[in-house]
Amino acid sequence: MSPTGAPSAARPAGRHQGLALLAALLGLFVALLDVTVVTVALPTIRTDLxxxxSDMEWVANAYLLALxxxxxTAGRLGDLFGQRRIYTAGVVVFLVGSLVCGGAGKIEVPGLTHVTVLHLGRVVQGFGxxxxxxxxxxxxxxxxxxxxRALGMMLWGAVGGVATALGPLVGGLLVAHAGWEWIFLLNLPxxxxxxxxxxxxxxxxxxxTANVRAPLDVPGLVSVSAMLFCLNLAxxxxSSWGxxxxxxxGLFAAAAALVAVFLVLESRSAAPIMNLGWFRRPSFGGSVVGGFLLGAGMFSVIFYISIYLQTGLGLSAQAAGVRLLPMTxxxxxxxxxGSRLKAGLGARKALVAALALMAAGIALLTLADPAGGTGSWTRLLPGMLLTGLTLGIAMPLCSELTIASAPRDQVGVAASAGTMFRQVGNAVGIAIMGALLSGKTDSVHAAVARRAESGPLLPGDVRRLQQxxxxxxxxxxxxxxxxATLLAAALVAVLVRDPVPAPGQRPADGEHSQAGPAVQPPATDRPIDRPTV
Incomplete structure (x- = not known):
């Protein structure tokens, strides 16, 4: 029996588990790669189309907003209608979007420009x-x-991080040697x-395991989707609107109102998207908040390391991607x-240690030299190595703690909740870092304008001020x-508890457990009495 009473037969047969893992990991790779790979190609796309x-900003934003x-909704559909059916449909939708994006420069649609076709393709990709x-x-x-499972979670975390970090390098190579269309067409095979x-x-x-399939909570899905649209669009x-x-x-106010509507609907629904009581469980609430801060901190840093290498040090996108390889x-x-640390320390302590060391690694990135040449990127190397190592530890641990707190028949929506919080955190982090960066660059532009009034500036002087x-x-x-990352470590230390095996279930060999198999979880982490389907 599974931890929640689901029969083990619900899992794929042993000979097919390898194919299930391959499907999950390769799918994750292409979906995450498309978040970062496109940024390198934007200047070329802008010229060709x-x-x-503004059009180029929406090449990236259309994908993220649809996602x-x-x-x-996607997570709930997977729980209700089966992972194979919904996952395969999602991959097909993603490939259709990739094909539209790859052919956007040649597809002729009356009334639409080529870049609008590209935007529509990115929306379709985002849904997939x-x-x-x-x-x-x-x-x-x-x-x-x-x-x-431990091996699968380890590989899932590694593939997710590698796809994110390799995006600029893969994009640079494809744009240079095959054309920007291939950053999308590569997804097809x-x-x-x-x-x-x-x-x-x-x-x-x-x-x-219910005999009757639960109804789809359409009002709940509509309200949470509308809330996410307003929040992410805001x-x-x-930064551009102010x-x-x-x-x-107005969008922030609408998002807040829709949160209230969603909470009311879910509290009254006979088949809610997720039981709101999950957030009273320290492991679930703590892990999703930790995921939000991980997105707002570390995942945003990866984006801005690439920006610094290109804008600050003047490296090409491909060269910047090469310098990110040590982190990868x-x-x-x-x-x-991370798997070994979890076995020895338990998931909570391992995650807290990883997040604390990650915060130290991010702090080491402040060693960047304001007057350094292209070779000064090595000053970032200690921080890049430490953050890369700790991200590989933290990402699968945080995700596993989130879904381990949910009933087995709702792991899809639990995974969606964790991913949603991390993506929103990433958007918030990029916005905050963008404001910090633009504040400095705007002040330099104003200083250059003032100094130009008293005489011309040499190009080298302007370049040094900008750098x-x-x-x-x-x-x-x-x-x-x-x-932000240090705050995540503190919250995880206070809120999260190690998952306790259900009666009759043994942990993985050597896995740390603070309680024997027959010990029930503390009251705050027990399954909610109200049935969820």
Whole structure:
């Protein structure tokens, strides 16, 4: 029996577990790669499609906004209708969007420009990615137990981090040698492998053991999706509209009102999307808040390291991607180390230690030299190595703590909740760091304008002032991210508890457990009395 009483037969047969894992990991790789790979190609796309800077911003934002809006719905659909059916459909949608994006420069649609076609393709990709990201985690978690599950979670964390870090390098290579279209078309052959593996490796039945399928909570899904749309659009557009503008404040107010509507609807629903009592469980609430701060801190830092290397030090996108490889390598090494730390210390202590060391690593990034040349990137190396290692440890631990707190027949929506909080945190972190960076660069532009009134400035002087401003802005952003990550460590230490095996279930060999198998979880972590389906 599973921890929640679901029969173990609900899992794929042993010979198919490898295919299930392959489907989840390859799907996650392409979905996350498309978040960062496109940033490198934007200047080339802008030239080829004769687009504006605003158009280019929405090439990235359209994907992220569609992903954020649909992510909770996707997780619930996977729980109700079966992971194989919904995951495969999500991959197909993602591939259709990739094909539209790759052909955007040639597709002729009456009344639409080529860049608008690209935007529509990115929206379709985002809907597919919203299915792939949370369900890949749910598949890894629910497909096995014990050592196999620990291995799967380790690989899931490693693949997610590697895809995020490799995006700029892969994008630079494809743009330079194949054309920007191939950053999208590359998804097609990989996606076909994912579909084959999913159809062969995943079970077709829903995880729920109920004889009657629960109804879909349409009002709850509509309200949470509308809330996510308003919140993410306000964060995305806040810097250009102005954070105190009517548009931004109106969207934030609408998001707050929709949160209230969602809470009322869920408290009265016979089949809620998720039982709100989950948030009273220290492990669930603490892990999703920790995930939010991880997104607001470390994941945002990865984005701005690339910005600093290109804008501050003048490196090409491809060269910046190469210099991120040490971080990627350490991330790969961190995933198995995290599994060992969990076995020896327990998930909570291992995660707290990883987050605390990650905060120290982010703080080391402030060693960036405001007057350094391209070779001064090595001053970032100690921080990059430590943050890469600790991210490999923390990412799978945080995700596993989130879904381990949910009933087994709702791991999809639990994974969606964790992913949603992390994505919103990432959007918030990028907005805050962008404000810190632009504050420094704007002051330099004003200083250059004032000095130009008294006489012309040499190009070298302007370049040095701009580099110093970008570096100081990056340093301020790193201090903010270190503080957010340290706060995450403190909250996890206070709120999270190690999952306790259910009666009759043994932990993985060597896995640390603070209580024997027959000990029930503390009252705050017990399953909620109210039935959820």
């Amino acid at each position: 004769n687009a504006s800077f 954020a809006v649909f992510i909770v 990615g919203a299915v792939i990201m949370p369900l890949s985690l749910a598949i890894v978690y629910s497909a096995s137990e014990g050592k196999r 990989i996606g076909l492998v994912v579909i084959f593996a999913a159809l062969r490796g995943l079970g077709g039945k829903p995880l729920s 964060i995305i557009q806040g 954070w105190t503008s009517g548009g931004a404040l 390598l350490m991330l790969i090494l961190g995933a198995p180390l 110093a401003a970008v570096t100081h802005g990056f340093q301020n952003s790193a201090w903010y991210a270190a503080a």
